[in-house]
Amino acid sequence: MTDKSIRIALLCLGAAATFADPLLVELPHGRLRGRDNKGYYSYESIPYAEPPVGELRFEAPQPYSQQWKETTFDASQPPVLCMQWSQFIEHADKLTGSEDCLTVSVYRPKSSNRSTFSVIVLIHGGCFMFGGAVENGHEPLMASANVIVVKISYRLGPLGFVSTGDGALPGNFGLKDQRLALHWIKQNIARFGGEPENILVLGFSSGAAAVHLQLLQQEFRQLAKVAVSISGNALNPWIVLKSGRRRAFELGRMVGCGLLSDSAELKKCLKTKDAAQLVRAVREFLVFDYVPFTPFGPVVETVDASEPFLTQHPIDIIKSGKFAQVPWLVSYTQEDGTYNAALLLAKQANGRELIEELNSRWYELAPHFLFYSKKTIEEMDNYSRDLRQEYLGNRNFSLENYLNVQRMFTDVLFRNDTIRSIELHGKYGKSPVYGYVYDNPANQGSGHWLSKRNNVSFGSGHWDDFFLIFDNPVRHPLRSDEKIISKNLIRMIESFVQSENGTLTYDNCVLRDNVAQEQLKLLSIKRNSCEVLQVR
Structure with a gap:
């Protein structure tokens, strides 16, 4: 048979x-x-x-x-x-x-x-x-x-x-x-x-x-x-x-x-x-x-x-081209770094935010937050210093400068390597590779949950889009615009699996395949619109 x-x-x-x-x-x-x-x-x-x-x-x-x-x-x-x-x-x-x-x-x-x-x-x-x-x-x-x-x-x-x-x-x-x-x-x-x-x-x-x-x-x-x-x-x-x-x-x-x-x-x-x-x-x-x-x-x-x-690092596997050639969609949110940067805004027993401790403990804690290591302590400290200067300049770690720290977390932990993954799959792969960035802040997002405070505008954080596909009480109640986006996201993944040629659409926007392209193109999903953006 x-x-x-x-x-x-x-x-x-x-x-x-x-x-x-x-x-x-x-x-x-x-x-x-x-x-x-x-x-x-x-x-x-x-x-x-x-x-x-x-x-x-x-x-x-x-x-x-x-x-x-x-x-x-x-x-x-x-x-x-x-x-x-x-x-x-x-x-x-x-x-x-x-x-x-x-x-x-x-x-x-x-x-x-x-x-x-x-x-x-x-x-x-x-x-x-x-x-x-x-x-x-x-x-x-x-x-x-x-x-x-x-x-x-x-x-x-x-x-x-x-x-x-x-x-x-x-x-x-x-x-x-x-x-x-x-x-x-x-x-x-x-x-x-x-x-x-x-x-x-x-x-x-x-x-x-x-x-x-x-x-x-x-x-x-x-x-x-x-x-x-x-x-x-x-x-x-x-x-x-x-x-x-x-x-x-x-x-x-x-x-x-x-x-x-x-x-x-x-x-x-x-x-x-x-x-x-x-x-x-x-x-x-x-x-x-x-x-x-x-x-x-x-x-x-x-x-x-x-x-x-x-048995090989993922970068080496991608560069070898020896991976499953299936259409792939990968994404990030505009402020994915809310996880878990928002912990820094949680109040301590002394009433101060944890972020202030980074002023004296940055070189100690940064590698734990951002998952990096170097061969020597000097190299570690130099990298930690470079990160701080790139995102904060000469400013202190504080509530007022928190969003700069969150941007650092977003770039290092999520965004940068999403872009790199799309680039590498586009260069060494044959199957379509798509990307989107979600930018529509939730009323109650991961930043609010982690920090236990509602007086900070965290932006579009970790899980803001995912919980519109797979439900979670932390996102209740949904706004009217989020209900529309939820239906559009669900329709997008349903059409993706049913497509015969791996094409992908969100609402009235067609996502661009990044295979063999010199300039990457991601779909930007906002509250009431979508558009294709060129990256770099």
Whole structure:
């Protein structure tokens, strides 16, 4: 039987199941039952991998192998968070989630007009440290009723990314989870009425960078048709980390493994520790609050690693041209640096803003905020001085000069490498590469949430556009202009996955493909307009 005939058979089976009972779905593991949510059906917490516990901790994920022979799997329960030290928890103990969390959740709109749908796969953000599928609302996409949404849960923090830089403990387990989940979706989404040839993978922030990292794997071409990275990409300085080995052994020391030097011994010891103990140790790697926001994240693995994910730096992969040639959209907001520059405006116990501490601690704290390192202390200090002079001149760090600091964060952490990624893909790639910049400040954005104050105009910050696609209470209520933009953004990504030639439009504006172009062109999305802008 050919792949095409298999798909037709699965679609027929799915249509028959939908007609009989849309809540029941047959998988290779057995039957599952979802939930009716008025305007859509949900099938949540479906395992795609064996629980990564015990001897499977710190290993590449293993495909789920259990069978539901005598029972129907209950797919009506929302996905649990993967165990994490969450910035979203405001009290002192920020631990939440479970180590057994490798699931996908599927959401299918009700429609009398169609039996199959294109598919939007979400890889959630959270600095590779926290966040989860359940925190990103799918209701706006369900209301549109044109696509199936699938959300992936993957390992985070030290459980997902601790690495000794060798084959014994290579790291990138969370990225390998995502890769396995994408395979699961490709193989099984037709059973839910999804079209496996029309899959768009979308991510925000670290999820956006993860989408880019997945795209840099040549096999991604068989897993997805198009990709979207909102406010993040693999070249951002906080994505591919250095000094992972030193951090891994320090984690071992903190949890009682002693002063080890052998990676295999460290891994053996870490497997015996309570997961909560390992995750709580994250706080010891933070200078203050949640800085640096990615103490554990992706690394370049050695080629002898078992099932390696990333064995070259993303820049080298792009320049080689050996990555998946699929259309890619990447973006940033005008003031993406609200994350996490706005922390500097939070009031301290003495009533002063934290930003004033930078006047005496800039050389100490800047590398933690902005993720840079140099060979010598002198080089570090020179770079820190250059940054300060470029964005502040001779002025002090203060509330009055905060927006200059935020611009620094935007450029260094987000904007500059978005432009560079588009340039490199345009030069070395063959598939379309598009970009947009979002500039429409929210009434309540990330800057307000992080600083706990409403008397500052932060501009268009981190997540202002993403939460118009995937809903979040922090953005409620939406203004009338934001409701229109939300519909336009959703229509844009829906048309992107359904397009036959990878073209992309927003409202009445056509985004420009930057492949083989001397001048980059990005779409600027504002409150009541859009226009194509030339960059540099």
